[in-house]
Amino acid sequence: MLLELQNLGKSFGEHEVLRDVNAGVERGDRIGIIGANGTGKTTLLRILCGESLPDAGDAAFGTGVTTGYLEQNARLDPSLDIYATMRLVFTPALDAMQEMDALQKQLAADPHNAELTEKIAHCTAVIDAMDAYNMDTQIKKVLNGMGFPADTWTKLAGVLSGGEQTRLRLARLLLERPDLLILDEPTNHLDLETMEWLENYLKAYRGAVLVVSHDRYFLDAVCTRIWELRGKSIKTYRGNYSAYLPQREAADERQQKLHDAAVEKAAKLQDYVDRNLVRASTTKMAQSRRKQLEKLEIVETPDHRGVGAELSL
Template identity: 45%
Template sequence: MIIAQGHNLEKQFGANTLFSKVNFSIDSNARIGLVGPNGVGKTTLLKIMMGEEEPTHGQFTVNKGIDVGYIAQENALNEDKSIWDEMLSVFNPLIKAGKKMQQMQEDIADHPEDKKLLKQYDQMQFNFEQQGGYTYQSDIKSILNGFNFPEKTWSKKIASLSGGEKTRLAFVKLLLRKPALLLLDEPTNYLDLDTLDWLENFLKGYSGAILFVSHDQYFLDHLASQIFELQFGKLTAFKGNYSQYVAERELRNRQQEEAYEKQQEKIKKDQEFIQKNLVRATTTKRAQSRRKQLEKIDRIKPPKHKNKVRIQFKSERPSGKEVLILNNLIIGYPNKTMVKDISFQINKGDRVAVIGPNGIGKSTLLKTIMKQLTPKGGSIKYGASLDIGYYDQELQRLDPSKTVLDTIWDRHKTMPERNVRSILASFLFTAKDIDKTVGQLSGGQKARLTLTVLSLEHNNFLLMDEPTNHLDIEAKEVLEKALQKFDGTILFVSHDRYFINQLANKVVSINHQRAKIYNGDYSYYLDEKAKQAAATQKDADTQDTQPVKKVNKQKLSYQEQKQHESQKRKLKRKVDQVEKQIEQLEQKQKEIQKQMANPEIATNFNKLGPLQEKLSTVKKQIDSANDDWGQAIDELDKFE
């Protein structure tokens, strides 16, 4: 069912038209990825859909009763509240309904003969259950944990959180709201890999429609079933995920290129014929006729979708076979140890991805290898004939006071200006851009300038810290291809799963102050993690049939600890659910007993008999629930 539509949308800023004649529809279960280069108007289109901006022409319509959620709306968190209380506020209507139900239960106990009241209560209880009245607390806990807000943080005041934490918390609040149409602008920004995987799985099961802007091709591949491409002022819809969209786009480009070249060849022949025959009396009419046909022809335009960024990395000399050997390396700062026991080897030609949660020490590892930080223990052995290039995610290698042109020229003084301008043009710097200072550039422009600098150094070992940050999808695709063709070795930090899959032949996972190497790409890493989790679960299932000792958390690996905590949370949820069930059954028991105590019923066997049967059934259910509760408590004690 279609729940929203865009009709001939157009947006102008002064004399510039951002986009026009944009038409689309959104189904109730849609999963739409909105893609396009930076600056084409993707966020503007989202704001029009939210009603935050008005289109110059056209309109966006939403079906009656459809709630539209947008992350920018949810940034107004009450900073005086705790995390838990603020998330709980989403469910204020349900909490009020729960209190009203409790009052009605008391009224029913006082007036058990009131059938109208009983009917109202039944309807209210049904609505309460359908709206998640018995599960909203577990929903809050699940999503907070998924976004890396562990239980110990739930009592913290929102005012004490960092900017990034507040952004993540706003996202949690939006997801708890469960709008029928969810609009997301770069939802994967600033999330670590574990949170990204969790979010992806959560959104796959989301009950409403989702339209999202993202530069994360892996996220687009795994969530989107439709792609909206906004480019050159037009919106084009493609079926399938991102990879299917790219294949379809390239096929269309090839077909258009072939048709364009074929038509150009025909035009050239027709023009030659006209020039030769127009002046001849015998053929002038044919030439004039051909010229009229040529003037009327619907000319095919060359395809616009061509990667304009041309990046090339090439080493000046080969390195030795062994590039880097880390042995029991300990990294960190004078007053803080980040990671212990880092041991792995990088050989010539390797593409090694370093992954792990934010703040775990990935950048610290690269800075230590670059000798910007001193190791706290262990050793680093550098291979022979190494020329190391470094891409800093903070883009601090650039002087903000220098112009773009001088940034390159000062490093390569003998290079002709024409060549410098040509290289900068290949990285999408216009004639106006190259006279700007670095301080005037956008994040994406600084990233491209840093890559320009790096490409001209001709190193054979590249250390790259989040090289895809600030780049749009097309620029990332070009960077991927350039690094795939690079004849040297790469060690890179990234949270871009698609980029890792395209490039890495090894993955180093840093977690819980430990580093582990996997000999494969990101998909291989996920498979190995899943196998480890399955083996851990199998061991846990085996132990369930035997006496279980208290678990020593210090001896658990990170993956085992994660599994351990997951099982513990499940048991806590089970205990909470069974306790609620027991409370409801005991309340039901009291109500039946109160009815049975009514003198009119107590002396009437026909009325008393059915109530006695109900009471027996409820008692059995209470006994069974108490057994379940006791078993769950016993199992939970094993995890303490």
């Protein structure tokens, strides 16, 4: 398990946004988070990436699990060009390469120094974990896919439009390859071609992906699970958006039936009470039914607000 949400809750002052959220993320999951505007999708993501703390419950990560979040306000260094911005991802590996050069020179002069050998092994591990000898291939692949052809690579980040900057931040995040990739409406600034490339990239992603999107085609192409945020909590469904829809409709129908049955029962009890409470012979029965009526809990009707309606159907 990469991540386990246990009874997670979050309020802003008096305004409770999330309550009793329970869900889990496994490696290979590609989870689409859906829900009407203002239901707390971004709030949830911000908690998961550590930018905000929950008031209740816990978001428990597996040991050593790395997360990456495409946040709306992350800044790029305006003085770096597009290629250098991407290359920054490999800073730890580049440092390790430099250190290794120095260590190898020392080792040549002192070949039996076990400490040096150990340090070199550590550097190698850092470089290999990032597949850094293929750094340029990786950078070029992602830049081309994300709509930055070679003739744009020397452009400074500072002169890019807002949309281009978002796209570059997304490209950089993909290159980082965190175990848990967290994306909040990533397709807003993408053209069709780039979106298709992103879909394929995410489908082959070896970590897990949590993505908020209103685009049902994107959700269908990418997701293996759907988390539906409704009524402050999450319901989880297997499959993509098309698989989720009939499941949700069936669940809504069941809930509606429970609601209707409870309303009907309440009406019958009320009717009996009204007719019999004043009649001496049946007063006791009427009182008992009135008690039943008081205890009867009416199941809420399913909340249809926004769900589906706001997706680009």
